Amino acid sequence: MEAAEHDKRKCPSHLSTTECTKQLLPVKDALDILSGKWKLQIILSLTFGKKRFKQIQREIPGLTPKMLSKELKELEINELASRHVYDTSPVTVEYELTAYGKTLKPLIEELHKWGTKHRKKIIARAVRD
Amino acid sequence: MEAAEHDKRKCPSHLSTTECTKQLLPVKDALDILSGKWKLQIILSLTFGKKRFKQIQREIPGLTPKMLSKELKELEINELASRHVYDTSPVTVEYELTAYGKTLKPLIEELHKWGTKHRKKIIARAVRD
């Protein structure tokens, strides 16, 4: 009975349908880290070194403090960036990519590679038609 | 003057700030293809072979025909999936990943790899605390 319920058209023979969707969870996690309007730009900005709050905001036109604050908190929660407060006046806060945060690099490069090919393909079609 | 305007803390020395953000466009393109609530599951479903509309819908619980229709159209527009209509009764429509659509696989695997590590890290921390 159990074996008969498995439909080979849906999933590879060694995986049940629910196991398949479980495989998607980590992919969605990774995607969540990178998607959204500002995350990539903020991460990119931090790949070039430590940055202060206003400094990031100035670099990224249109980015409001609310959004920046929210995104930086998420980066911290995910241990991708660290926050350092210095007791100066006015207070200095620096954000920095962690070593772990830097492990995103190959992933972003892979996205860049595929995206570049895709741009070419879509633009080529637009010219053709 | 022009050279002096370039801030090395922001971007690598060979790129201007605007050139940097241009580099992000293809990354965003790739991300757009994969993000959204259903895209990944639909693509995954099609990696196991041709599928009919209702068949996909039955495989993915919660997916409404409106969303499925919309996502399939986007996949078609991006040439990731193809649509074949057969003049049977009732009409048969099959969707299939194109060869190009299959080039997403290494990208999704990369996301899976990073996401799996990330899950472990975050779960380990949750257990620790």
Added chain:
DNA sequence: GATATCGGTATACTTTAGGAAACCACTATA
């Protein structure tokens, strides 16, 4: 003749993401 299946579409609704503007305590500068 009623019901079900096929591949969708149409309309109305809720939920989430993001934007605009004002504001906070603190301090340095003019």
Added chain:
DNA sequence: TATAGTGGTTTCCTAAAGTATACCGATATC
């Protein structure tokens, strides 16, 4: 004493994403 900069928060609002439900014409089955 006024102004500007620091790192944010709060409130209100709009736009986009997604959900629920009903419906369509065609045909096959009961």
